[in-house]
Amino acid sequence: MLNQTSFRQSALGIAAISGALLVTPAWAQVKVGVLATLEGPFASPGQDSVRGVQLALDDVKSTAGGKSITMIVEGTNAEPDVVVAKARKLVEQDKVDVIIGPLSGSEGIAIKNYSKSVPGVTFINGSSAAEDTTLRDPSPNFFRFMGDGTQWMAGLGSYAYDVKKYHRVAIVSEDYSFPYSQVNGFMQEFCAKGGKVPAKLWVPLGTKDYSSVIAQLPSDVDAVFVVLGGSDAVTFMSQYNQAGGQAHMMGGSITVDQSVLSARGPFRKQIIGMLSSGPTADNNNSPEWKSFVADYRKKFPNGLQSPSLFANNYYTATKAMTLALDQVHGDLSDHQAAFRKALSNLTVDSPSGDVKLDGNRQGIVDVYLTEVDQNAQGQLFNKLVKVTKGVNQTLGQPREAWLAKGEAGRNYPSCP
């Protein structure tokens, strides 16, 4: 927003950073680069991610391990080429020690590959949730303190089949790595129970016109599982609502995220009752979540009505970094060996439950089954239905068998 406040904030920010950089010697500083999607379909989630990082840094007053933390944010647009270019700028020009990010699934895979070529920098994932970022061919300096898209669907397939009695489901999904993981997680349980998925409609990320997709949706299904995010979700739900669609809906983790629920439009009526699953639940009763929400609302009156999962994930990643820095007293020597060891053994008390890492530096997390509901003020929120604790990357199945089933993609899993 090009208004007075943001100009002042930016000017103050630049002055503060330059002041800090001039006054603080290099050895007393930790430079952190933040990669968030500030353009394109995920611009709103991207803004919330930066708020999450800001909250975590404010918690520790931008100091950890005895060193002051400087944050440099770079905007991307969910495309793999752009995120690697920005990461290179952060590493080669700004000389950051740690990078927090990226946000989108395919960005995560590209950054994982890039991280292998810069062993001197530690990468802590922001919110990118494709499976293959850590499941196959992981990078030794890439840490993910959150679940992946598959883990986030734990419990949804079974609940949809057993409780909601949806036996035939059509899927509308974005065509890249993260939705493949979400569809995989859903279909693992759903197909195992005997559910059928007669149609899977894949749309490119950033699609604006869903008329052909809506026309192709089969009419003999019990529900439609929508795995779109950001502005794509808003656009699809609006057009589906305008086309007079009546089917029951289920959403992927980012389809009913706060960044979508805060948007205005007649589609809001359609969203109420939408089943979903993910890393957060807006009315979670835990004290950590409640204080996180209160903090968010106090610090960001212009933010979303409640923190999104992106704020939650970026907050957790930054908190993990500050905790590990405190543990090793800011020791980043020897290719950050002590710091990385601390990260690997860390259990982070995130707003949505404890997160610890497995052998591939992938998070083992609690997953929340939710349903969209409306509160007394007319705001939409994700009501908690069920919590599944300690979900790992293979959903409890043996790792070899899981890997042998093959990569999640357009054609796998399949149960027509």
Added chain:
Amino acid sequence: MKKRSPSLSWLVVAALVLVPLVLPAFWLQNIFAKAAVFGIIALSLSFLNTYGGMVSMAQMAAAGLAAYAMAYMSVNGSGLGVPLPWPLALVIALTVGTVFGALTGWIASRTRGVYLLMLTLAIGMGVFSFAQQNNELFNAFDGINGVAAPRVGHLSLNAPIPFYVLSVGLAWLLLVLVNHVVRTPFGLALQGLRDSDRRLAALGFRVTLHKIAAFALAGFMASVGGVLMLWYQGQIAPGSVGLTAATNILVIAVLGGLRRPAGAFAGALVFILLQTFATDLFFRDRYNTLIGAVFLLVVLFLPSGVLGLTDLVSWLRRAIRTRQAGEQSSSTP
């Protein structure tokens, strides 16, 4: 067509030689070499426009296809393709780009002006959509990543100084090629095509073949840029051949000045500088506004582009000389 003064050329050569000795590796690789790479692709567009009168928005697609072909035939982290020895892969990749250029020229041969622009844009977008959705050859949205640049002896072509020398050297060679081609009978006929293709046809030239050949040459130049782009980025994704990327090439060509081939490189340097440092100097969220504003200013006030500023030097010199001559003649009694 104005010729740049030789002293300016020597100045540029001297600066390019001094740059690796003076500036840190970040500047070598991410500013100058990157400007050379995108300048080469913009040169292909500028060549077609200035000497052929055809604005082709499919140049980035040609570069991207060559990059994809090269990535497919190199060892990569996406598990796709068949690794071949890199000289063979390079030849095949350049052939792919050149053939695509010729095909584009053939499809667009009956159109001119803005219709040719729209047709080539449609072809470019077709390539983008296909790359974004095809799994077997292009790996869809993720693209092909983890591509290592080839090694020559101990040198990795991706290291700052070798890559800088390679890209700036190739840029210079292609610039010399363009300047040479436009003086050959082929090049002169191409300019005749730009001025009036009907008259050229009446003289007995085969206009369609000329267009296809010009597009093929532009495709070849774009392919060189595309392969260099792949080695620089270490990956290729559909975003690199999309609408934004294609428009950026046009912006670069116009920014630098379309009257002289070297304008493409001046425009690329300005563009890369803006892109890299705008987030530090301007609002982080609005850096595209800065690039757009600079573009608008150049189009409005510098019709010969950034390179047109070098005319300022010779204009000043002439103005001073005229003034001095005037003063002398008025001072003699």
